[in-house]
Amino acid sequence: MWELTKQFRFEAAHTLKGTTFGAASEEIHGHSFRAEVTVRGTPDPATGMVVDLGLLQRAIEDVRLMLDHKFLNKIEALGTPTLENLSRFVWERLAHIGKLTRVSIHRDSCNESCTYYGPQG
Numbered sequence: 001m002w003e004l005t006k007q008f009r010f011e012a013a014h015t016l017k018g019t020t021f022g023a024a025s026e027e028i029h030g031h032s033f034r035a036e037v038t039v040r041g042t043p044d045p046a047t048g049m050v051v052d053l054g055l056l057q058r059a060i061e062d063v064r065l066m067l068d069h070k071f072l073n074k075i076e077a078l079g080t081p082t083l084e085n086l087s088r089f090v091w092e093r094l095a096h097i098g099k100l101t102r103v104s105i106h107r108d109s110c111n112e113s114c115t116y117y118g119p120q121g
Contacts, residue, residue, distance in 0.1 A: 003101060004050045005038045008060050010068040014081035028071070034106040035064075035090055039098040051098045063093045083107065083114035091116050 013030040037060060041050040072081030077092075079085045083105050091103045095118075106113040 001040060002043060002050050003038050003040045004053075005036050006053065006056055006060060007034060007036050008064050009034050010064050012067055012070050012072050012081075014072040016080070016082070031107050032109060033067070033086070034108060035086075036102075036104040036106070037090065037094055037100065038102045040101040041099050056097055059094055059097050063090055066093070083112060084116070087114050087116035091118060
């Protein structure tokens, strides 16, 4: 069994109400995000690949464009723009690519990340 991971980055702004950070969190502020998408599987005997990286890159680029330089609070399908919801949002848009095992969203400047392992059940 193999796992293949691809990363991408995006810059985005948001506001978060009701956190212990108070007013600083409630003001519009931005972050540099790094996302990791991991697919698990056995390489196809004909191609030798778990997933075609070109197809994965195209799908990731579509998601990146939805998020990059955006005000995340305006993306209705995202909900509250937390790391948790960002990881789920990316998962849902890439689930068709192959056997996703995890999506991680990192805010490296804050030393924070969140990993989503897909819907339970």
